[in-house]
Amino acid sequence: MPINPYQIKSMRPWNIIIFAICFSLCSNLSVLAKSQKTKQPDKFPPSPLEITAPDPLLPRIPDKEPLTEAEKQALGIKLDELNLEATAKFAAGDKITAFEIWNRELRLRRYLGVLAEIEALSRVGAIAYQDNERQQVQYITQRLQAIQAQTQSQQPGDLQILSALGKAYQQVRSPQLAIPVYQQILTQVRQQQDTAAERETLQTIANVHLGWFDYPQAAKTYEELLNLTKGEPSTQITYLEQLAYIYEQAKQPQDSVKIRQQLVEIYQQDSNLTSKLVGLKLAIGSDYEMLAKQQPDLIQAAFKNYQESYTTAWQLQEYTRAGEALNKLISLYRSTGQTDEALQTSQILLQTEELAANFYGLMTAYDQIGQIYVERKDYPQAINAFQKGLELAKELKHEEQYFNQQIAKIAPGANN
Known part of the structure; x- marks a missing residue:
């Protein structure tokens, strides 16, 4: 801003001095601000992994004359000692050093x-990531990318190096960099018709996707694995169970039912796997219950699978699992307004929990029966159920206050 000389003449001496100081400061700040705008700091300083200064541990500059095998061996021993020294410093809390x-x-x-x-x-990348050393992770990731760029010219790529790169990217938690490396490995082993390596690579890819909750890509990879294992029931079971878990986590009940039905067919063919049907039928029932929210006619499929789960568990004398299935049935009966069926099933549940010696389950069953009678406004029967629940609660020293509150709440209505 230009200064009017007539304004300066009209100022007193002290005012002139103060004005000059302020003007000088403002000018300097303006120049400083402009210089800072033109020079933005880098997000990360230059990588210490790219320092090219000679190191005392090197007998000479290897770029000009490669090290001999004996020199490499001697250098390797010294570098192992450096690793031990760094590990000790890290353990002592001196992380910078x-x-x-x-x-x-x-x-x-x-x-x-x-x-x-x-x-x-x-190795160091894993330590850096676990210790939240973002800058160090960045240095290591950049170096890995540089190595990858150097090796891309090799056709075909060295599978051992590619495998090590993929693992390293996983250690620094860069799945977006690891997956393309494993895809390159997959292409090569398929060209070599190495089925064992193909399956191993697909499994690794699936694990990377699962580790980052990318369920669609994980499912796609497991579907590929399934196609490679036809005629291998034990291996197919593993992949089908993993797929069922993935579709469950991804909230895809329709796909989950399809996979679990395949498992049912396999389990039914092997008597040693019959016990697995109990949990499987429970899971299918839950899938159908979820699907029935959009397609109400599927609710019967949910009932059917819960009932089959209970029947199988009862035959196997797995009374605790039978109780789980009965609880699912009771809940479903109540949600669909079938209180008579819910009460009938609750009586079976009481017998089942007694056989299982599950006193907590018995107490919960009496509470459930009491709640159903309250819904029906049959208060004397509700009080009777809550009192039996209270007796068990006293023995278990658990939820006594709750049952007393339930009885007190409905007692006036029971006398009317």
């Missing part, structure tokens, strides 16, 4: 070969 030593080790590991460097980057 620890990572400085590790970075020196990592810079030198490249002279022992690509695989040795990747494995070291993977």
